[in-house]
Amino acid sequence: MSSTRRLFIAAALGLGLGFASSAHAQGAAERFITVSSTTSTQDSGLFGHLLPLFKAKTGIDVRVVSQGTGQALDTGRRGDADVVFVHARAQELKFVEDGFGVERKAVMYNDFVLIGPKSDPAGIKGSADIAAALKAIAAKQAPFVSRGDRSGTHSAELALWKGADLDLEKIRGSWYREIGQGMGAALNTAGGMNGYVLSDRGTWLSFKNRGELDIVVEGDRRLFNQYGVMLVNPQKHPHVKAKDGQAFIDWLVGPEGQKAIADYKIEGKQLFFPNAAQPGA
Amino acid sequence: MTVPDAFREAAGLVVDLDPRFVGIVALSLRVTLTAVLAAAAIGLPLGALLGISRFPGRSAVIVFVNALMGLPPVVAGLMIFLLLSRSGPLGSWGMLFTPSAMIAAQTLLVLPIVIALTRQTVEDLWGEYREHLASIGLTGLRAVPTLLWDARFALATALLAGFGRASAEVGAVLIVGGNIAGYTRTMTTAIALETSKGDLALALGLGLVLVCLTLFVNAAAYGASRLGARYAG
Amino acid sequence: MRADPSILPLVVEGLGFEADGRALLADVGFTLRRGRPTVVLGPNGAGKSLLLRLCHGLIAPGTGAVRWAADEGVAAGRKRHAMVFQKPVILRRSVRANLDHALSAAGTDSAGRAERTAAALVRFGLTALADAPARRLSGGEQQRLAIARAWALGPEVLFMDEPCANLDPGSTARIESLVSDLASEGVTVVMTTHDLGQARRLAERVLFLDKGRLVEDAPADRFFDAPETPQAAAFLRGDLLW
Numbered sequence: 001m002s003s004t005r006r007l008f009i010a011a012a013l014g015l016g017l018g019f020a021s022s023a024h025a026q027g028a029a030e031r032f033i034t035v036s037s038t039t040s041t042q043d044s045g046l047f048g049h050l051l052p053l054f055k056a057k058t059g060i061d062v063r064v065v066s067q068g069t070g071q072a073l074d075t076g077r078r079g080d081a082d083v084v085f086v087h088a089r090a091q092e093l094k095f096v097e098d099g100f101g102v103e104r105k106a107v108m109y110n111d112f113v114l115i116g117p118k119s120d121p122a123g124i125k126g127s128a129d130i131a132a133a134l135k136a137i138a139a140k141q142a143p144f145v146s147r148g149d150r151s152g153t154h155s156a157e158l159a160l161w162k163g164a165d166l167d168l169e170k171i172r173g174s175w176y177r178e179i180g181q182g183m184g185a186a187l188n189t190a191g192g193m194n195g196y197v198l199s200d201r202g203t204w205l206s207f208k209n210r211g212e213l214d215i216v217v218e219g220d221r222r223l224f225n226q227y228g229v230m231l232v233n234p235q236k237h238p239h240v241k242a243k244d245g246q247a248f249i250d251w252l253v254g255p256e257g258q259k260a261i262a263d264y265k266i267e268g269k270q271l272f273f274p275n276a277a278q279p280g281a
Numbered sequence: 282m283t284v285p286d287a288f289r290e291a292a293g294l295v296v297d298l299d300p301r302f303v304g305i306v307a308l309s310l311r312v313t314l315t316a317v318l319a320a321a322a323i324g325l326p327l328g329a330l331l332g333i334s335r336f337p338g339r340s341a342v343i344v345f346v347n348a349l350m351g352l353p354p355v356v357a358g359l360m361i362f363l364l365l366s367r368s369g370p371l372g373s374w375g376m377l378f379t380p381s382a383m384i385a386a387q388t389l390l391v392l393p394i395v396i397a398l399t400r401q402t403v404e405d406l407w408g409e410y411r412e413h414l415a416s417i418g419l420t421g422l423r424a425v426p427t428l429l430w431d432a433r434f435a436l437a438t439a440l441l442a443g444f445g446r447a448s449a450e451v452g453a454v455l456i457v458g459g460n461i462a463g464y465t466r467t468m469t470t471a472i473a474l475e476t477s478k479g480d481l482a483l484a485l486g487l488g489l490v491l492v493c494l495t496l497f498v499n500a501a502a503y504g505a506s507r508l509g510a511r512y513a514g
Numbered sequence: 515m516r517a518d519p520s521i522l523p524l525v526v527e528g529l530g531f532e533a534d535g536r537a538l539l540a541d542v543g544f545t546l547r548r549g550r551p552t553v554v555l556g557p558n559g560a561g562k563s564l565l566l567r568l569c570h571g572l573i574a575p576g577t578g579a580v581r582w583a584a585d586e587g588v589a590a591g592r593k594r595h596a597m598v599f600q601k602p603v604i605l606r607r608s609v610r611a612n613l614d615h616a617l618s619a620a621g622t623d624s625a626g627r628a629e630r631t632a633a634a635l636v637r638f639g640l641t642a643l644a645d646a647p648a649r650r651l652s653g654g655e656q657q658r659l660a661i662a663r664a665w666a667l668g669p670e671v672l673f674m675d676e677p678c679a680n681l682d683p684g685s686t687a688r689i690e691s692l693v694s695d696l697a698s699e700g701v702t703v704v705m706t707t708h709d710l711g712q713a714r715r716l717a718e719r720v721l722f723l724d725k726g727r728l729v730e731d732a733p734a735d736r737f738f739d740a741p742e743t744p745q746a747a748a749f750l751r752g753d754l755l756w
Contacts, residue, residue: 414619
């Protein structure tokens, strides 16, 4: 029985140590903020480039939870993040209007590109007219992969269908496939079924499993994708680290952050274009 | 991307002991081992009690616990998430998106396995030991330490099964941990992320490491049961 | 040990037990004093094992009472009666740990445990097997360990339920001589057996049960030479009792 007792003591000790070490790990990163952001900023590698620069300057660790824009805003609404950094202007403004965010600031934009198989069954390659391209896809009923996850890219896609005077509810069929997952998963799926998919350029450039996929439509002004950042309102959620969160926002929209964004390149191509100073962005 | 590439990349990660890679493996092990220990500390005594006690509704409790062994990780994650969210009842603890939250979620996943398998093992053993233990004065709660100790090899297998479930799951840790680079990124969430980034080689490399760990755990489980069979009969 | 107040005599009065509306034991009464072995005889299902379990306190009586001279057979803070089962319950540990476990359960301190364990190993010829996994022992060795474990507790009364039921003749002979030695050392043994030869060799007194009733309670010599009841006579002749 004494050996059993030893077993229990060992288990209890192990348990204590486990939690203690977790607590220690939290204590070690003394200053941190939690940012809820989108899969595109994470998957494109932008945060991997920005965060070390910010930490070196301020000593603040930034923990990024990347989700679809809708989820990321919900995370902010619940108070589970200090800063929200997403790309869906209308939803962002509503977030602030509802009192969950303090103020929305424009940070940068990138653009969406329409990706499709090299075989191009809809015959739209090289076009710069996204509305015409979507009409062609719908007419041919060529496979199209939708994020279907309330992300910024998803809402942008829905707006594009609407802008092309297509009522998705009426025309959708088995060719229109909602997967409810992130950008990378959508690209993998499109590659697997030789379908078309709307992607942000950053994720596309850093995506490694391209297979038969390529850009078919780009350069349309309607494809621009604006990012905004907001501090979660400390009046709603008193535990929000307002000072450090604001420091991150100020850095992003200030000269250093804006330059760091412009400096981030993949294969020599700039992915994000800082425009914090541009009115109405 | 070819399979040999994936193997080469995986080997490179292991051989170079890439610090980010080592961090991910270490975090995965720390979270899962702590969760298994916590589940053992709670589940072994509870399972043993359930095995030796008789009360109205006991069958219902047993069926319920057995069913929970199939609890989808995502649901376990969601429950912990709702508890720990700043808008949830334990929000003031500030535990969401931390390794502690992942430990809590995995504990919830492993606990039913530990309780159910302990209950079964201890109940069988108790059938055999009951009269002798009562004869020397060990009745009720006092019988539990003896039963747990004598069932140690079978229980070790139960704990290893729990370890397997926890180390392989991605749904719960992703929801409550947030897959934060360098902080709550585990092997499984990293595999999911690299897959979504289309870096299938790296994902497969990490997957291979995970498979090796699982193999190791299973070999240990098999060894323990063999050793137990030889020693305890 | 002998200075402790005795738990004997044991007085059993009007003892009865029912299960599922069937009387398994009814109106059994006898008094047990310190002495040579008492053997409980009777056909299958007569209630022999049940009687031992009721006396040992493993089962609560339905009716009647089991009264020790000292309350519940506990004297000087220790339970002074022990039991050995037909199929010995051997823990999944070493021989030594099996002994240690029972002593620990009885509240013996660590020095006392070491001393009693060593004494039991020597007394029952188990020293060479002390560190062997107990479950790997042969049937005879396991039963010897079970008796050693009960003996280590220092019982005044030892209940044994068919201790030789599954053993070969050599092991049976060895267990019988152990029982005889224990009786000589002052342990009062109450045992059941199917083996009439064994009963003749060991018993000083016979309790003969039939269909849950105590039919005959007699000195062994008289019981075997001149049974008083037709059931006992038939049993000794080997007739089936239905």
